[in-house]
Amino acid sequence: MSRKVPAVPAVPARLASNRGYALWGGMSGALLACLVFAPAAWLATAVERASAGQVRLVNPAGTIWNGSAAWVLTSGVGGSTSLSLPSRVAWRIRPNGSGLHVALDAACCTQAPVKLQISPQSLRIAAAAAHMPMSLLQGLGTPWNTLELRGDLQLRWENFAMSWASSAITIEGLMEMQARSVASRLSPLPDVGSYQLHLRGGAQPRVDLSTLRGALVLQGHGHWNNAKFRFEGEAHAQPEQATELANLLTLLGTRRGNTTMIRWG
Secondary structure, three states: OOOOOOOOOOOOHHHHHHHHHHHHHHHHHHHHHHHHOOEHHHHHHHHHHHOOOOEEEEEEEEEOOEEEEEEEEEOOOOOOOEEEOOOOEEEEEEEEOOEEEEEEEEOOOOOOOEEEEEEOOEEEEOOEEEEEEHHHHHHHOOOHHHHOOEEEEEEEEEEEEEEEOOOOEEEEEEEEEEEEEEEOOOOOOOOOEEEEEEEEOOOOOEEEEEEEEOOEEEEEEEEEEOOEEEEEEEEEEOHHHOOOOHHHHHHHOEEEOOEEEEEEO
């Protein structure tokens, strides 16, 4: 005579549904918490990888959305040269429909946060200004660590926007850079001059380099051919400072008499 196996009580459909909702809610909450409280170190890792090790966020604090770190320029992965801004850089990141809205602030270098809109194929900067010591560039290695430039680097943007595709770069607005009271270890002069670089957008984006004052005279123009940038310029010394600037002029390009021809790209 066979024995009957007791039937396993069925789980009520409503109870099973509630458990499913609870599981889904718990997983969603954990994922949301992970995103909201993701540590700033994650952003530091992403920046270092994207820049091939040339930009590092050291001793990061906070989260990827609200945090701060020491901003360091280096000569790349394994490089021996690195220099940092005098103060920490604070950031605030918010996603929006077209990418990320980013605000950067540094006590040493900005009077107001620099606001950027970043997407996979574009960068926009609202009207903003910043300044930093030129010596920071030495952290990038050659040729900056050879030149050992000193002075004040001032940056200004006016509705600047840059977008890129595989074969072309589009630029709008204006970016201006001024290098004030520049000195270099390659010259005994305490101040070789002050210079201005303009990047203007439009149908044919153009870069113009000019000398504001100084013993070393620089001038030149650059443009984009599709995605490739090309710059041509020249440098020469005021006659009374030619000897003091000879080494610097030789490093900047190809000497032709008293003039050095500068070509990039």
